[in-house]
Amino acid sequence: MAAVLGTLSVNFLMFLRFFYPRALFEPKVKFRIGYPSDFGFGVDTKFQNQYRIWVVRNTEGIFVISAICTHLGCTPDWKPSENKFKCPCHGSGYDPEGVNFEGPAPRPMDRAHVELDPEGQIVVDLSHVYRWPKGEPSQFNEPGAIIRG
Numbered sequence: 166m167a168a169v170l171g172t173l174s175v176n177f178l179m180f181l182r183f184f185y186p187r188a189l190f191e192p193k194v195k196f197r198i199g200y201p202s203d204f205g206f207g208v209d210t211k212f213q214n215q216y217r218i219w220v221v222r223n224t225e226g227i228f229v230i231s232a233i234c235t236h237l238g239c240t241p242d243w244k245p246s247e248n249k250f251k252c253p254c255h256g257s258g259y260d261p262e263g264v265n266f267e268g269p270a271p272r273p274m275d276r277a278h279v280e281l282d283p284e285g286q287i288v289v290d291l292s293h294v295y296r297w298p299k300g301e302p303s304q305f306n307e308p309g310a311i312i313r314g
């Protein structure tokens with residue numbers, strides 16, 4: 166009797182499993198992070214784990230760095246005491262604006278597209294990034310790479 170009930174239970178669970186999608190849930194690529202006034206001067210790491218980004222405010226405005234080392238894709242660490250990002254994999258160093266200055270990284274880290282929605286919140290779009298390839302002009306001053314002010 167136990168064997169029969171066990172078999173029926175397993176079959177029933179397999180039946181239920183059939184209705185769950187076998188989809189891969191990817192992280193969002195477009196999302197809101199709050200108002201410009203939520204971010205002070207410097208590097209904000211509060212979205213590093215959730216979205217793999219850092220929000221940076223400097224004298225020109227606010228921009229979002231994609232937290233992916235341009236060497237082989239590790240996530241660098243923000244080192245406030247040294248005022249730099251340091252990649253734990255092979256030692257690349259980046260300044261607070263994500264520009265490489267030591268190690269094997271070939272270019273600065275990419276910046277995500279940013280814009281304000283009708284409510285005035287910052288919308289980040291990681292499907293559209295701005296780059297500064299070595300020996301080529303920087304895209305960091307293009308509209309959408311920074312929210313000025």
Ligand code: FES
Pocket residue numbers: 234235236237238239252253254255256257268269270
């Ligand atoms: S992946 Fe960052 S230095 Fe190699």
